[in-house]
Amino acid sequence: MRRLLDLIHAFLKTRWFYPAVFAGCAAPALSLAWRTYTGDLGVNPVETLLHETGKDALAVLLITLAITPIRRLTGWNRIQIVRRMMGLWAFVYALSHFTIYVVFDQVCFSFETCQLQTIVDDVFKRKFIFVGMLALSILFVLAVTSTNGMIRRLGRSWQRLHRLVYVAAIAGVVHFVWGQKSDISEPLMWAGWLVLMLGLRVFFTLRKRAAKRTSPVTA
Numbered sequence: 001m002r003r004l005l006d007l008i009h010a011f012l013k014t015r016w017f018y019p020a021v022f023a024g025c026a027a028p029a030l031s032l033a034w035r036t037y038t039g040d041l042g043v044n045p046v047e048t049l050l051h052e053t054g055k056d057a058l059a060v061l062l063i064t065l066a067i068t069p070i071r072r073l074t075g076w077n078r079i080q081i082v083r084r085m086m087g088l089w090a091f092v093y094a095l096s097h098f099t100i101y102v103v104f105d106q107v108c109f110s111f112e113t114c115q116l117q118t119i120v121d122d123v124f125k126r127k128f129i130f131v132g133m134l135a136l137s138i139l140f141v142l143a144v145t146s147t148n149g150m151i152r153r154l155g156r157s158w159q160r161l162h163r164l165v166y167v168a169a170i171a172g173v174v175h176f177v178w179g180q181k182s183d184i185s186e187p188l189m190w191a192g193w194l195v196l197m198l199g200l201r202v203f204f205t206l207r208k209r210a211a212k213r214t215s216p217v218t219a
Helices: 002-012 017-038 045-074 077-105 116-125 127-144 148-154 156-162 165-179 185-214
Strands: none
Touching: 002 017, 017 045, 017 077, 045 077, 045 165, 045 185, 077 127, 116 127, 127 156, 127 165, 148 156, 165 185
């Protein structure tokens, strides 16, 4: 096990780490594109695309949340360089999920066929769509404020703003659970992962506060 951890740590230090993670994030999109091209989306292609892009968005988002706990537990500081990129990929998949819903499920191919009021009514009448829109809206805000320029402009407020990623993750999991018609075992698995990430955040926060209280005061 120690040998494996050393190999992972060594790989993190190479120039291949960032492009490898990028390729891993892009792989589900490429797979779906190929399945669409070959007609391998099952009897209900729209439902398949909706389900797969939604799961990809949630998976990438939850893995992104795991980066900081991994860094704190292992000391692998360089793992942080992929966090922003992975967050953007989570937004891309979430936006794709929403676009498929609007274009194909709501038949919004053009301004003539698009019934915006129907879409708005659907969002507010169906609670699982409402929380999904909440998650997408938060990810949109985080995506547009993820540039270096926005980080400088927002200062300390940037970090507080980007803590909303946990709200987006909770909303995403709830969207997944409420959207299932019967078997919720898969979304509950994602919910368990999210609870673990939230628990680790609380643990590190409490440990940091305890360290501050016990640290000696210097004159």
